[in-house]
Amino acid sequence: MIEVMTIEDFTTYKSQQGYFIIADSTGRKLHSTRCAAVDSSSFKDKAGDAASHSRRCFYTDDFFEAREYPKVKKCEECRRLL
Numbered sequence: 001m002i003e004v005m006t007i008e009d010f011t012t013y014k015s016q017q018g019y020f021i022i023a024d025s026t027g028r029k030l031h032s033t034r035c036a037a038v039d040s041s042s043f044k045d046k047a048g049d050a051a052s053h054s055r056r057c058f059y060t061d062d063f064f065e066a067r068e069y070p071k072v073k074k075c076e077e078c079r080r081l082l
């Protein structure tokens with residue numbers, strides 16, 4: 001699993017097959033990289049938001065590794081893609 005640190009990395013991974021885990025104060029969500037609810041603008045906005053300072057984003061191409069992330073929940077928007 002790789003932590004996504006920049007918007008450039010996010011854009012690169014977004015175009016690949018795989019999974020994002022987004023962890024913040026509201027919880028930990030597992031997304032497909034194709035999820036419509038996760039795009040570069042939301043990544044940028046939320047990453048730059050002081051209230052979401054603890055927000056972290058990870059990428060993996062391994063579904064089982066993604067599922068193993070502690071307390072992760074499937075995103076409601078993209079469940080069918082997972």
Ligand SMILES: [Zn+2]
Pocket residue numbers: 030031032035036037038075076077078079
């Ligand atoms: Zn999603």
